[in-house]
Amino acid sequence: MRRPVQTLLLALTGAGLLHAALFTDLYLRYVKAGLRPPLIASGAVLLLLALAQAAVRHRLSGDPGHEHGHDHTGTPRVAWLLFLPALSLLLYAPPALGAYTAARASSKPVAAQKKGFAPLPAASPLPLTLTDFTRRVQQDRSRAVGSRTVRLTGFVTPAGEDGGWYLTRIIFTCCAADSQTVKVRMYGTEAPPADTWLAVTGTWHPHGTLGTGTAQAALDVREATPVAQPVNAYTDDLPLTPS
Amino acid sequence: MNKADEPVGVAAVPLGRAVRRVRPRTLGAALALTAATAAATAVLLPAAAPWLHHPAVQAWRTVCLAITVQALPFLLLGTALSGAINAFVPADLFTRVLPERAVLAVPVAGVAGAVLPGCECASVPVAGSLIRRGVTPAAAFAFLLSAPAINPVVLTATAVAFPGDPAMVVARLLASLATAAVMGWLWLWLGKEEWLRPLLRPGHTGHRHGHSRWTEFRLGFQHDFLHAGGFLVLGAMAAATFNVTVPRSVLDAFTGSAWLSVLFLAALAVLLAVCSEADAFVAASLTGFSPTARLAFLVVGPMVDLKLIALQAGTFGRAFAWRFSAATTVVAIAASVLTGGALL
Numbered sequence: 273m274r275r276p277v278q279t280l281l282l283a284l285t286g287a288g289l290l291h292a293a294l295f296t297d298l299y300l301r302y303v304k305a306g307l308r309p310p311l312i313a314s315g316a317v318l319l320l321l322a323l324a325q326a327a328v329r330h331r332l333s334g335d336p337g338h339e340h341g342h343d344h345t346g347t348p349r350v351a352w353l354l355f356l357p358a359l360s361l362l363l364y365a366p367p368a369l370g371a372y373t374a375a376r377a378s379s380k381p382v383a384a385q386k387k388g389f390a391p392l393p394a395a396s397p398l399p400l401t402l403t404d405f406t407r408r409v410q411q412d413r414s415r416a417v418g419s420r421t422v423r424l425t426g427f428v429t430p431a432g433e434d435g436g437w438y439l440t441r442i443i444f445t446c447c448a449a450d451s452q453t454v455k456v457r458m459y460g461t462e463a464p465p466a467d468t469w470l471a472v473t474g475t476w477h478p479h480g481t482l483g484t485g486t487a488q489a490a491l492d493v494r495e496a497t498p499v500a501q502p503v504n505a506y507t508d509d510l511p512l513t514p515s
Numbered sequence: 516m517n518k519a520d521e522p523v524g525v526a527a528v529p530l531g532r533a534v535r536r537v538r539p540r541t542l543g544a545a546l547a548l549t550a551a552t553a554a555a556t557a558v559l560l561p562a563a564a565p566w567l568h569h570p571a572v573q574a575w576r577t578v579c580l581a582i583t584v585q586a587l588p589f590l591l592l593g594t595a596l597s598g599a600i601n602a603f604v605p606a607d608l609f610t611r612v613l614p615e616r617a618v619l620a621v622p623v624a625g626v627a628g629a630v631l632p633g634c635e636c637a638s639v640p641v642a643g644s645l646i647r648r649g650v651t652p653a654a655a656f657a658f659l660l661s662a663p664a665i666n667p668v669v670l671t672a673t674a675v676a677f678p679g680d681p682a683m684v685v686a687r688l689l690a691s692l693a694t695a696a697v698m699g700w701l702w703l704w705l706g707k708e709e710w711l712r713p714l715l716r717p718g719h720t721g722h723r724h725g726h727s728r729w730t731e732f733r734l735g736f737q738h739d740f741l742h743a744g745g746f747l748v749l750g751a752m753a754a755a756t757f758n759v760t761v762p763r764s765v766l767d768a769f770t771g772s773a774w775l776s777v778l779f780l781a782a783l784a785v786l787l788a789v790c791s792e793a794d795a796f797v798a799a800s801l802t803g804f805s806p807t808a809r810l811a812f813l814v815v816g817p818m819v820d821l822k823l824i825a826l827q828a829g830t831f832g833r834a835f836a837w838r839f840s841a842a843t844t845v846v847a848i849a850a851s852v853l854t855g856g857a858l859l
Contacts, residue, residue, distance in 0.1 A: 307585065307588070314591045386679075449581055450797045
């Protein structure tokens with residue numbers, strides 16, 4: 273790889289990282305929010321490297337012996353592959369994981385609640401995360417959730433058979449490669465288009481014994497309103513609306 | 516860089532020189548053209564090729580980019596450290612600090628891995644530069660294997676992922692250290708320097724005359740980053756391919772047999788290439804598998820996976836990478852089974 277190309281590659285990679293992490297929220301599609309400072313720092317370092325490389329070349333361009341100075345290392349051709357993520361970030365960033373991935377994953381097992389359940393807040397409809405809803409349905413012996421109207425937020429994943437669908441969240445702990453899916457089955461309405469973000473209001477769909485492992489995490493939908501994709505789409509938290 | 520306006524054709528010999536001098540410029544132009552074409556393709560292709568919009572292709576690109584973006588800061592940290600070791604650290608520092616006998620240096624280097632916070636991408640270039648600085652390869656490999664598994668960040672993540680189960684953290688620490696040490700000793704016993712040929716090529720060691728140390732640092736840093744970065748993308752592509760083509764629900768078929776599940780989760784760790792800071796959470800989600808199988812996932816993952824094999828092939832050479840990865844997998848599985856049997 274020639275040195276001007278190396279400079280270009282460093283600059284593009286740095287610009288790509290800054291574009292994704294500093295100027296836009298693109299990085300949230302791929303990694304956790306906590307990685308933002310290291311990503312910005314990396315982008316800046318790469319741009320500085322490119323600048324230094326360009327400046328040194330410029331300063332020494334009158335020196336005919338210089339060309340033979342550093343090429344001994346000969347960056348291998350594999351470095352060309354780095355153009356792909358750099359250009360991807362800058363020009364054509366792939367979308368966040370969605371229904372395709374969720375449909376092919378089994379639902380993340382919900383950890384057992386050891387401490388017992390606090391009483392549910394009085395709000396109605398009661399906003400719950402998909403995980404909390406599942407846990408209440410399958411573990412809460414008081415069966416408090418059975419008589420409540422709840423509101424869940426997630427995107428639509430078609431169930432495949434019989435036109436049914438799930439409300440889903442994809443969560444990851446580090447990056448999209450370790451994604452896990454939380455699903456709640458929806459009953460009572462036609463499946464909206466895949467990947468639509470919805471706030472769904474409804475009551476537990478009786479199936480199995482409430483408060484035990486046989487209960488299905490499912491909802492009889494009373495109302496489903498399209499919502500904008502939350503900023504924190506990759507956690508299973510109550511939605512933060514985009515500002 | 517080239518003097519195009521230099522008078523040419525004054526004599527037969529300068530003509531030859533002039534031709535040689537013009538060539539890099541043509542090459543540079545050709546490369547710039549290629550880059551421009553690539554950029555144009557990246558913009559136009561999505562419109563032209565509908566398959567690029569297929570959800571599977573999109574998911575593949577997302578996972579591939581996610582692995583790359585996640586790893587880049589750590590790779591940058593690792594290559595910066597490796598560049599700094601090359602340029603600023605006196606050659607005899609490591610030989611003075613480490614025990615003289617290689618057999619003793621191996622476990623010391625393994626424990627020293629605890630000081631490099633971050634995930635596995637950082638440790639490969641650092642281990643490479645340690646070897647170039649005269650550290651015995653066996654000790655550098657022990658460091659390479661233990662650093663991503665036993666540093667405080669990763670152990671804390673493990674404790675968070677397995678709440679109320681401190682035995683898992685202890686087992687991970689012990690099994691990883693044991694594997695690192697055994698692999699170091701194994702290298703002393705069976706390893707051949709010739710497998711490391713790409714690393715030991717002359718002209719790539721330490722400070723040379725004629726450059727300032729800063730230039731040396733910058734060039735080493737840049738070279739190592741571009742080099743390892745290319746291999747990182749290659750490994751990310753392989754891991755993304757597995758990640759997208761094999762649905763996670765296939766896993767449930769293997770939970771039954773104790774032995775099969777250990778081997779299966781070890782293989783999964785290699786194929787998934789999850790960063791060592793995150794793998795504990797993935798392991799925690801693999802309920803249905805025995806604790807020993809999950810321990811194997813945690814021990815093998817930071818030491819061997821697709822992107823690491825690609826990175827090692829780039830840094831140490833292919834002859835080394837496949838032998839080392841295969842041996843490490845076997846040793847890591849054995850260490851996990853023994854530790855798991857005793858502690859979990």
